[in-house]
Amino acid sequence: MKRFVYEVSESWKIAVTQMRSNKTRSILTALGVIIGIVAVTLMGTAITGIQIGFDKSMAVFGDDVLYVEQWPWKQVDDWWNYRDRKKIKTEYAEPINRMIAAAPNSNLLEAVPTSSLIRSVKYGDSEVSNILIRGTVSDYIITSTFDFKEGRFFNELESRGGANVCVIGYDVADALFPSESPIDKSVLISGQPFKVIGVISRQGSFLGLFSLDAIVVMPLPVFQKYFSAKSESDILVKVKDKTKLAEARDELTGLMRRVRGLPPEKKDDFSINEQQALKSTLDPIKNSIAIAGLFVTGLSLFVGAIGIMNITFVSVKERTKEIGTRKALGARRRTILLQFLIESTALCLLGGFIGLTFAYLMCFGIGKTFPSFPIHFSFNLVMVSMIVSILTGLFSGFAPAWSASRLDPVTALRYE
Amino acid sequence: MNADVIRPLGPIIIDIANITKDYVMGEEVVHALRGVSLQIHSNEYIAIMGPSGSGKSTLMNMLGCLDTPTSGHYEFNGRNVSAMNDDELAAIRNREIGFVFQTFNLLPRASSLRNVELPLIYAGVDPETREERAAQVLRDVGLGDRLDHKPNELSGGQRQRVAIARALVNDPSIILADEPTGNLDSKTGQEIMALFENLYQRGHTIILVTHEPYIARHARRTVHLRDGLIESDDGAVVRELESLALT
Ligand SMILES: Nc1ncnc2c1ncn2[C@@H]1O[C@H](COP(=O)(O)OP(=O)(O)OP(=O)(O)O)[C@@H](O)[C@H]1O
Numbered sequence: 218m219k220r221f222v223y224e225v226s227e228s229w230k231i232a233v234t235q236m237r238s239n240k241t242r243s244i245l246t247a248l249g250v251i252i253g254i255v256a257v258t259l260m261g262t263a264i265t266g267i268q269i270g271f272d273k274s275m276a277v278f279g280d281d282v283l284y285v286e287q288w289p290w291k292q293v294d295d296w297w298n299y300r301d302r303k304k305i306k307t308e309y310a311e312p313i314n315r316m317i318a319a320a321p322n323s324n325l326l327e328a329v330p331t332s333s334l335i336r337s338v339k340y341g342d343s344e345v346s347n348i349l350i351r352g353t354v355s356d357y358i359i360t361s362t363f364d365f366k367e368g369r370f371f372n373e374l375e376s377r378g379g380a381n382v383c384v385i386g387y388d389v390a391d392a393l394f395p396s397e398s399p400i401d402k403s404v405l406i407s408g409q410p411f412k413v414i415g416v417i418s419r420q421g422s423f424l425g426l427f428s429l430d431a432i433v434v435m436p437l438p439v440f441q442k443y444f445s446a447k448s449e450s451d452i453l454v455k456v457k458d459k460t461k462l463a464e465a466r467d468e469l470t471g472l473m474r475r476v477r478g479l480p481p482e483k484k485d486d487f488s489i490n491e492q493q494a495l496k497s498t499l500d501p502i503k504n505s506i507a508i509a510g511l512f513v514t515g516l517s518l519f520v521g522a523i524g525i526m527n528i529t530f531v532s533v534k535e536r537t538k539e540i541g542t543r544k545a546l547g548a549r550r551r552t553i554l555l556q557f558l559i560e561s562t563a564l565c566l567l568g569g570f571i572g573l574t575f576a577y578l579m580c581f582g583i584g585k586t587f588p589s590f591p592i593h594f595s596f597n598l599v600m601v602s603m604i605v606s607i608l609t610g611l612f613s614g615f616a617p618a619w620s621a622s623r624l625d626p627v628t629a630l631r632y633e
Numbered sequence: 634m635n636a637d638v639i640r641p642l643g644p645i646i647i648d649i650a651n652i653t654k655d656y657v658m659g660e661e662v663v664h665a666l667r668g669v670s671l672q673i674h675s676n677e678y679i680a681i682m683g684p685s686g687s688g689k690s691t692l693m694n695m696l697g698c699l700d701t702p703t704s705g706h707y708e709f710n711g712r713n714v715s716a717m718n719d720d721e722l723a724a725i726r727n728r729e730i731g732f733v734f735q736t737f738n739l740l741p742r743a744s745s746l747r748n749v750e751l752p753l754i755y756a757g758v759d760p761e762t763r764e765e766r767a768a769q770v771l772r773d774v775g776l777g778d779r780l781d782h783k784p785n786e787l788s789g790g791q792r793q794r795v796a797i798a799r800a801l802v803n804d805p806s807i808i809l810a811d812e813p814t815g816n817l818d819s820k821t822g823q824e825i826m827a828l829f830e831n832l833y834q835r836g837h838t839i840i841l842v843t844h845e846p847y848i849a850r851h852a853r854r855t856v857h858l859r860d861g862l863i864e865s866d867d868g869a870v871v872r873e874l875e876s877l878a879l880t
């Protein structure tokens with residue numbers, strides 16, 4: 218055991234001496250690993266960034282909210298079966314809430330109707346288009362995860378009375394009111410004025426596809442008064458206990474069937490969606506992107522590893538006589554094996570360390586230049602790439618180290 | 634000329650019987666050794682001589698446990714070497730044998746001290762003891778002021794002294810030197826031979842291979858090889874002398 222420790226420390230010293238005396242060669246060889254580690258690390262940060270962004274996007278849906286909609290949140294092969302389904306109506310919320318109240322052990326808390334469409338929003342000379350206009354009730358707030366930057370959500374009185382008030386998303390506020398507070402100003406939607414009573418704080422984008430901040434929320438009665446044609450409606454149902462999501466979902470299916478008056482032999486003519494189901498649809502896509510990315514960048518690391526393997530073979534060849542001498546002095550096979558493994562590992566660690574430094578600086582630069590780019594540098598990543606470097610070193614050093622350890626001492630000593 | 638002191642023979646260290654070594658080179662088989670038997674006692678100082686290609690180096694490699702015979706029996710300090718595996722052979726080389734090569738074979742980037750420490754590392758000696766012992770042996774061979782010199786900062790004779798120190802550092806049973814003066818001029822060669830004489834008188838057992846009769850004259854016993862066989866061995870004479878000295 219003690220001998221092993223001395224041999225390892227001796228091998229480290231040799232490795233360092235070797236790298237020092239062959240500086241150019243070591244750096245050039247390590248370059249392959251440097252590039253590989255930079256590529257893998259950057260890909261790793263991007264994947265972590267995407268993962269975090271994904272989770273954040275998913276969080277918007279709430280993990281305790283069920284969505285009653287015409288279409289399911291997944292790819293369907295028989296789309297024609299869904300196309301002809303009856304539209305979901307906001308009026309369903311009322312009977313559902315009544316039945317929830319009547320059931321003693323309901324897993325559901327409350328149904329919230331929403332109705333939405335896309336319109337432009339104007340203020341003075343400025344206009345923003347492609348804004349999601351949504352009508353709902355004051356309890357919408359309990360199904361949502363957003364905070365307010367300014368102001369408040371509309372209350373029950375405003376909600377029922379159909380006051381011409383609205384709450385605007387960050388993008389709308391930013392575009393129409395760059396230098397003033399939007400509160401108590403009136404925006405125009407389809408020629409109708411709505412008084413802004415609240416600004417939702419920034420939500421970001423959904424998977425980077427569309428902004429969650431291009432939104433205006435208003436009481437349902439006013440919405441229906443001006444925009445009811447062409448709007449899409451869903452029912453959001455908040456669940457009491459998110460650990461009993463499956464039960465809640467079954468209960469809601471029963472309620473919806475009653476609302477729709479479906480006889481038992483008929484299939485559901487609506488979909489109940491939830492964050493988890495969406496996640497499980499999107500996860501495989503996300504994972505295959507991650508695997509493909511790591512595979513491609515892994516290839517560059519592999520090329521680097523081959524470079525190390527090659528140079529270790531050269532090193533073994535050049536030092537054949539030294540290997541013979543060491544064996545004559547009592548080095549065992551495993552000692553020689555260890556020595557060359559440590560040399561290749563040291564090279565890879567050097568490469569890994571430099572690569573990691575580069576990757577860190579690049580992440581830092583990217584983060585500064587494009588703040589929205591999903592990139593995330595973590596301590597775990599440092600550990601992982603160091604371990605990857607060590608494994609690369611062991612992998613690339615093994616064949617040459619093995620051949621060195623097998624050299625016959627007499628042949629090695631005769632080598633010129 | 635130096636053979637004025639003859640130390641009494643100790644127990645048998647090396648006992649080989651009917652050793653052969655064949656090298657197969659494609660179709661052709663080279664019989665480097667054709668059946669060599671030899672007994673070497675502790676406290677001997679032996680020169681192995683013979684024409685080029687007669688098998689001297691092959692025999693030395695065999696004695697030094699660097700190579701295994703094609704056939705024959707080899708006992709080292711009573712242990713059967715023929716049956717040993719690689720690691721056991723490495724251990725014997727490390728602890729029992731000190732090699733001195735014609736070309737010195739020092740590690741070029743390591744100081745004298747680090748070169749001499751090498752066998753101690755493989756023996757599992759701790760760093761402080763290692764350094765102490767290596768430095769001591771280097772002083773013994775007259776290089777106390779060259780501890781931190783790299784081989785390329787030393788003369789040929791000094792390099793060979795470092796190599797000898799390295800061979801001595803683990804206190805081996807026997808020192809094997811294959812043409813230790815072959816790469817040195819005759820004056821430096823004589824200095825190295827004086828060092829060997831000194832080692833012999835201090836109790837070391839030495840086998841050296843040489844072409845030069847004036848080098849061989851330092852030894853107390855001379856074995857002549859020809860075509861892989863022992864042609865002559867004056868060991869008997871030495872033993873006779875010794876028994877005379879005792880009576
Ligand atoms: N690895 C080998 N493969 C093939 N033949 C070899 C090998 N090693 C030695 N021989 C042959 O064995 C014979 C003895 O070689 P050896 O090196 O023992 O001679 P030597 O007496 O030391 O000669 P020299 O005085 O020139 O050093 C020679 O004929 C040589 O060609």
Ligand SMILES: [Mg+2]
Binds near residue numbers: 691
């Ligand atoms: Mg020879």
